[in-house]
Amino acid sequence: MRIAQVAPLFERVPPVAYGGTERVVAYLTEALVELGHDVTLFASGDSQTRARLVACAPRSLRLDTTCRDTMAPQIWQLEQVSRMAHRFDVIHFHTGFLHLPLTRHLAAPSLTTMHGRLDFDELGPMMGDFADSPFVSISNHQRRPYPAQNWSGTVYHGLPPRLMPFRASPHDYVAFVGRISPEKRLDRAIEIAKRAGLEVRVAAKIDAVDREYFDREIGPLMSQPHVRYLGEIGDEDKAVLLGGARALLFPIDWPEPFGMVVIEALSCGTPVLAWPEGSVPELLEHGVTGWIVDSIDAAVASVQQADAIDRRACRAAFERRFTAERMARDYLAVYKRLRESSRGCFEARTA
Numbered sequence: 001m002r003i004a005q006v007a008p009l010f011e012r013v014p015p016v017a018y019g020g021t022e023r024v025v026a027y028l029t030e031a032l033v034e035l036g037h038d039v040t041l042f043a044s045g046d047s048q049t050r051a052r053l054v055a056c057a058p059r060s061l062r063l064d065t066t067c068r069d070t071m072a073p074q075i076w077q078l079e080q081v082s083r084m085a086h087r088f089d090v091i092h093f094h095t096g097f098l099h100l101p102l103t104r105h106l107a108a109p110s111l112t113t114m115h116g117r118l119d120f121d122e123l124g125p126m127m128g129d130f131a132d133s134p135f136v137s138i139s140n141h142q143r144r145p146y147p148a149q150n151w152s153g154t155v156y157h158g159l160p161p162r163l164m165p166f167r168a169s170p171h172d173y174v175a176f177v178g179r180i181s182p183e184k185r186l187d188r189a190i191e192i193a194k195r196a197g198l199e200v201r202v203a204a205k206i207d208a209v210d211r212e213y214f215d216r217e218i219g220p221l222m223s224q225p226h227v228r229y230l231g232e233i234g235d236e237d238k239a240v241l242l243g244g245a246r247a248l249l250f251p252i253d254w255p256e257p258f259g260m261v262v263i264e265a266l267s268c269g270t271p272v273l274a275w276p277e278g279s280v281p282e283l284l285e286h287g288v289t290g291w292i293v294d295s296i297d298a299a300v301a302s303v304q305q306a307d308a309i310d311r312r313a314c315r316a317a318f319e320r321r322f323t324a325e326r327m328a329r330d331y332l333a334v335y336k337r338l339r340e341s342s343r344g345c346f347e348a349r350t351a
Contacts, residue, residue: 001335004091004108005029005051006042006081006099009073012060013047017205017232020260021115024157025094031158031328040088042077054080078102090335100130109342111136111152111334117257117278118145134338136331139279142257152334156283157258158327159318163235164267166315167243173199173228174303175245175270177238177261180218181210183254185275188296190221192249192273195300198226200249203241205232243268246306247290250274251299259283266318269311273302289314 005028011019014026025041026049032039033050041047045055056077061070078099085091091110093099103110111134118127127146134152137143143151174196176189186202193200202222206214222229233241242248248265256278263283265272272290274280286292290309291302 001089001332001339002038002040002087003032003335004040004042004081004084004088005032006077006091006093006095007044007047008095009044009057009077010060010062010070011044013041013043013049015060017234021094023260024115027157027159027324028328028331030160031324032332035325035328035332037332040084042081054084056080074098082106089339092331092335097126100126100133103133109338110134111338113138113155114142115257117255118142119255136334138258139282141255141279141282152338153330155327155330155334156322157260157263158322158324159263159267160324161267161319164239164242164264166267166269166311168269168311170246170270170311171244173201173245174247174249174273175241175265176200176202176204176249177242177264178204179210180204180206180214182213182217183252185251185253186218187221188251188253188299189249190224190227191296192251192299192303194224194226195296196303198246198303199228200226201228201230201241201245203230203233203238238264239268242270245270247303248272249299249303250280252277252280254278256280263318263322266314266322269315271306271309271311271314273299285317289317 005025007013007025008021011022013022015022029039029041029049029051039051040054041049041051042054042056044057044060046059047053057073061067082102086107088108091108093112113136132150134150136152137154140154174193176186178184180186189200242265248270250259250262250272252275258279262272266289272284274292275294276292280292284290284292293299293302
């Protein structure tokens with residue numbers, strides 16, 4: 001198939017460090033190329049891919065200090081997609097909502113993967129007006145606010161199997177990976193580790209919007225002797241961190257659409273301790289690949305029994321459910337249904 005992938009421009013594909021959506025686009029694009037498809041990636045010019053790259057900005061917008069209006073490159077990206085649309089069997093958008101008005105005028109069928117949360121009231125009028133647009137959810141929980149939307153499927157994220165290699169024997173620490181923000185609840189992770197008598201290694205970025213929260217709530221906790229802050233890290237360091245951890249702590253307090261770090265940990269064979277929010281019950285099997293808990297006491301008790309979890313079972317669950325090839329094949333099935341449906345609509349209009 002001739003497939004267009006349209007990525008956000010704020011991070012390169014794949015991102016240097018943090019960047020969930022762009023990371024997924026990278027894994028999907030490379031897996032589709034590996035399966036023999038003709039893929040064009042619309043992304044920032046510093047992206048690295050085996051697909052055909054259409055550079056829509058010189059570099060990732062987050063790191064480009066010379067770009068004063070980030071909307072301009074995004075609009076230009078959509079114009080380039082529109083001009084080239086006739087070349088593709090399907091166009092796959094990962095760019096939120098900005099492109100939706102364009103999709104009704106493209107010379108190829110398109111779909112949109114929703115990468116964020118959808119439980120905001122202000123989304124209602126827009127989702128209603130685009131009720132006929134094909135969407136893909138990244139978890140079944142994500143789509144709950146709009147069950148009647150035109151969902152083409154749920155496709156879980158996937159990783160290249162060798163990206164986060166399996167490690168049978170961990171060290172004596174737990175890990176926290178992600179953003180330092182109120183909903184990620186690093187404070188819970190620090191308390192769990194303290195009460196379990198374990199070091200917690202924190203690999204996380206602090207966005208400008210969360211700096212005040214960090215200074216007020218988290219900063220004072222980071223000086224404790226059992227807390228080791230690593231900052232924002234890349235894939236190689238993350239593989240070492242997650243592979244060496246007794247467990248990943250994922251004590252979130254929000255409806256997480258998909259926890260990418262959860263499947264990264266499982267790839268390493270590392271069990272995950274998480275609160276039952278958002279997609280967590282879809283990703284973890286309690287007592288097999290980790291623990292789903294709702295209190296600090298239960299979390300401490302679970303982490304202290306980490307040796308009871310078979311790390312090979314964690315890796316096996318990853319290989320069965322969360323590889324990049326599985327993700328690509330699931331999307332291909334959606335693409336083919338969309339293409340056939342589009343042909344049927346065209347034939348009906350011209351009959």
